[in-house]
Amino acid sequence: KPENCTTPNKEPADCISISKCQIMLDALQTRNKDAVDFAKNSQCGYDKEALVCCGSEAYPLRSNLLPDRSICGDQKGEIRIHGGNVTQIFEFPWMALLKYAFTDGSDAGFRCGGSLINNRYVLTAAHCVTLLTYLEMRLDGVRLGEWRISTATDCEEGKASSCTDPVVDLKIEEKMVHPQYTRRKGKNDIALVRLERNVEYTDFIQPICLPVSESPDLESGFKMIVAGWGATENSKYRKT
Secondary structure, three states: OOEEEEOOOOOEEEEEEHHHOHHHHHHHHOOOHHHHHHHHHHEEEEOOOEEEEEOOOOOOOOOOOOOOOOOOOOOOOOOOOOOOOOOOOOOOOOEEEEEEEEOOOOEEEEEEEEEEOOOOEEEEOHHHHHHHHHHOEEEEEEEEOOOOOOOOOOEOOOOOOOEOOOOEEEOEEEEEEOOOOEOOOOEOOOEEEEEOOOOOOOOOOOOOOOOOOOOOOOOOOOOOOOOOOOEOOOOOEOOO
16 A cells, blocks of 8 residues: 655645656656656655655646645535535535626626635636626625525525534725636636635635646546536526
């Protein structure tokens, strides 16, 4: 059984032969200096060939703005596959709701979603920041820790002990749209929202993990999950 180790990115992993660490072999083939240095720093022994601490990444974290891997992507409770289904109360704690206001100051409700990526920034789509200006709306705030929009305190049915903390509503300090975003073509549809203050992580507010490698290798048929507030597979609009 491989020994446990910790990668240079502070990710728990296994110490295995470098020939069995495909993600590192692929990165080394690019001859990228960061990948080479990362491989050297990942060496954890020698047994006929180099042993490396083989995790999910082969490049160093590029910024200390990203949360530690032990913090991000943490979900409480049982996780299941989704196909337009209602989520559990502890799932996807990085989900954010974007709140809008009409130009006259009246409430325009929640119109977009995003993902918390650290304690100050939410990642969202550029059109969520810019497009609604044509509808005489403006992005006015961000809500974290939400599950069911229609209730102040959210509890799962039949589980009185499974209730959320109160939501956290924050104003926005700055909006940053990708400089090459074009509304007509829809390319580079990405933006950052800087919150008015740092947020405190809880069971219901956690950052998502972002990929740090230059080109994540997603094989055909790889299952992915999209979460948000909207219509489920039976076309019913849900507030969870």
